[in-house]
Amino acid sequence: MSSCIVHNKSFKDLVEKSGLKPLQLEAKMQVWMKNNNTDVAPTLEQLGISWAEKLNSIPKEYLY
DSSP, X not given: OOGGGGGSHHHHHHHHXXXXXXXXXXXXXXXXXXXXXXXSOOOHHHHTOOHHHHHHTSOGGGTO
C-alpha cells in the first residue's frame, strides 16, 4: 500500500468512522491487503472493525 493513501479523503473518512488512529488503521489495512494479495483498500467490515471497537475508541468523558 502506498503511503500516499493516508492523504486520500476516503482514508481520512475511514479513520474518522473507525475511531482508530491513522497509523493503526494504516497498519490494519496493510496487513489485510498483503494477506489478500490486493492493492484495493478494504472496508471497515472487511477489516473486522466492529461497533464495539469503535465505541472503545471514544474517550470515556464523551460517553457519560
